Amino acid sequence: MTTNPTSDKSAASGLSPEKREDIWALLIAAGVLLVSIAAPDTVHNVFKNLLYLL
């Protein structure tokens, strides 16, 4: 989707910036799924109510 500012170093680390972004996206989504399974009401309350201060 976009260039990584450190793309010049990516070859050395084995993963392209796009693949790294994709894997992080999968990990973050999996984390959200797990937390939502553990505490659905809390997750909903945080993102629908608590984060809105105005």
Place this chain on the structure above:
Amino acid sequence: MSIIRSLIVPGWTRILPGVLLCVVFAFVVMNIDHMLHRYYKADVASTKIPDLKRRLALATAAGKTKAAVKLSKSLRKHQKALKKAGGKVGQSWNWATFLYQKAQFKYVAMLLIGGILIRNIFGIPEIFKPGVAVGRPLIKPGIIILGVHYIWSDVLRVGGTGILLAAVFIFGTATAVMWLCRRSGVPDGLGGIMGAGTGVCGVSAIIATSPVVGAKPRDMAYAIGTILLFGTAMLFVMPYLGQALGISQSQFGTWAALAILNTAQLIAAAEWYGDEARNTAVLINAARIMLIPLIVVFAVWFYGLKGKGQDIGFWSTMAKKFPVFILGFFVLILLNSLHLDALGGPKTAGTPFWAMNAVYKWFFAIGFAGIGLSISIDDMKKAGGVAFLIGSGAAMTKMILGLIAVLIIGRELMRVTGGQ
């Protein structure tokens, strides 16, 4: 260990300030959007409550129980909206209705326009710049989570039609641009990435194709400049154009997915238009981005390239360029289609999918903040020359043909039901 090490972004400490800036910007704007939405709802309620009370009295007097129950439910909903704003019947919030409903000044517009203004008028200190570019890919977890909105019948109907349309538009545009660039004497490197970029998914396709067609950094700047310039213009024009033409949510989602090249900009435009438009656009985009490896293979074939120290074979290119995050999106669609009680659904209160449904907008907001803050007028000025004219001409043609296609397809075929 080496896998974990390779997941760590080199120089990650440099990106933290910019990512935090995106988070803070998104947080502020989401709160403003929430406030505007509350006053807009209160304005509607303030106008509707007297009428609802009158109709409820008439329905009750006439013994129409079913109608009375429905009216009573609607009245309670509006009274609740009015109470949230701390207002009374007769009070007016015209400004909120104008901004939120008529001008469509929602969180997407605020983040994009606000971001562009901040970046280009006030400027962003150097310390934030690397991280701001990383804010944009945070749209990806949002796309995965959005999978809870779909079921497999949607994927087969909308995604199936969408992938057919996308394939025709992608390869048609790519072929036309590459051929015209070659005829006009544009170097193969620039012609190749411009063809891939205007055909599919903009920046991602340019990055994926550039090594195989041997594009120079300056070619990439030209092509990315053209894509961003066109995408930014369409992002602001298309939602208003869609409203003026009276096209439905699903039609707009399809049109945006065919016409806007960059994933983030496409989702921003569709989200701006409405939830249903976004659902259709995300699904077609999921189908579309799976074609990125194929466009790279196509560029290799078109220019008759041979690997110069790199493997550009069909399967290795497919494996290297496939956007793996989209698998997560399809896994969630599969889980939602199974109707598992343990996971529930996006509208079933107290279930995991209902909780996840509250989260995705925040990822989108951070991503949109990243887009707005990344759009630099100076970068766009890099677009130019014959390749720019061909690229933007092809993108404009694709937009017009896309509009004709969705008008022919109609309102129903591309509508995402989510099992409702």
